[in-house]
Amino acid sequence: MNSKITFFPVDNGDMTLLQLADDRQTCLLIDCRIRRSADDPSDTTPDVAYELRKRIKNDARGRPFVDAMLLSHPDEDHCLGLRAHFWLGPVEDYPDDDKDQSQKRIIIRELWSSPMVFRRASKKLTLCDDAKAFSKEARRRVQANRDSGFNVPDGDRILILGQDKNGKTEGLEQILVRQGEVIRGINGMGQNLLESRLLAPFREQDEDVEEELSKNDSSVVINFSIRESSSGDCFSRFLSGGDSGVCIWERLWREYTADDLKYDLLLAPHHCSWRSLSHDSWSDNGNDAEISEDARSALAQANDDAFIVSSSKPVVDDDNDPPCIRAKREYKSILGSTGIFKCTGEEPTRKKPEPIVFQGARSGFRLAVAVAATASVASAAPPRAGSDD
DSSP states (O other), X not given: OXXXXXXXXXXXXXXXXXXXXXXXXXXXXXXXEOOGGGGSTTOOSOXXXXXXXXXXXXXXTSOEEESEEEOSOOOXXXXXXXXXXXXXXXXXXXXXTTSOGGGSOEEESEEEEOHHHHHHHHHHSOOOHHHHHHHHHHHHHHHHHHHHTSOOOTTSEEEEESOOSTTTTTTOGGGEEOTTOEEEXXXXXXXXXXXXXXXXXXXXXXXXXXXXXXXXXXXXXXXEEEOSSTTOOOOEEEEEOTXXXXXXXXXXXXXXXXXXXXXEEEEOHHXXXXXXXXXXXXXXXXXXXXXXXXXXXXXXXXXXXXXXXXXXXXXXXXXXXXXXXXXXXXXXXXXXXXXXXXXXXXXXXXXXXXXXXXXXXXXXXEXXXXXXXXXXTTTOOOOXXXXXX
């Protein structure tokens, strides 16, 4: 059994499922965007809730669950459908046992949440209802941990990603992950199969700088190192950064080494936006927009045969951003002749996109269709990339 990373087609938004190579396929869901239009049989919106449920397990009482869920930041296109499809509250109060299996809400055994994301969002930007619900659930779980001496069951577990200012995370060391630290496994399982290094958000001290940070630039950035067996020395890297903008990638390049940022698979930040690579507006400046060399360097640490995935609508040659055609061309330049760029809105076709699934190999990733067609994962030759538009 191999690890898997599935990118769901949600237009300009994120929804990614990471599954480990253990017998129970321990999983981490990163963000969600589940649109109501998918419930209409006559609508062409992909039913990503159905696709997610096909890939996750049920507990002994038949309730679907994910081992953990990470919200990279609280934009609606990263948490839409949370209240409708996930159970928020103590598991003992779960009310959906008598519902049809497809209607049962998904239990989140452990939350991965950054307090800075919500604090910075509340200063200038209004949170959507699903983001407010996630924030409320995170606070409930923190309090449950405090009240129980950090001895809580599944459904109350939480990891706080990033040390907050003014002592707001003091006393929470048992559930706190500081910037630069590593999370081993998912909810205590698969500790020899996954190491997740928290690269951002950054903890700020300067109030002037703090005021300039949006919820996008407080996105959680993690470089996941994934092994296919607990005894193996080789691993594959998946770099995920939510909607982090150019200033964050510039700072990551200044504060970390090139090796810290290496990847075999990159989720293009902010749905292949030019704003992750440049301070200049693509729609205003077009080809005159200047790239940030530091941001590009941070995003250019691709290993041989790497993949970059844009979780977005089809990338076309127009003034839209995101996705941005020039950002796509820059990513393809980073990948060179050996790497492949994919877009969730284009696979296998633009009219009928389906989840893109990668399988982990001894080192690196392979498209699942390519793996299935070959006898040897390690020797599978990935297909070449297509045209720009």
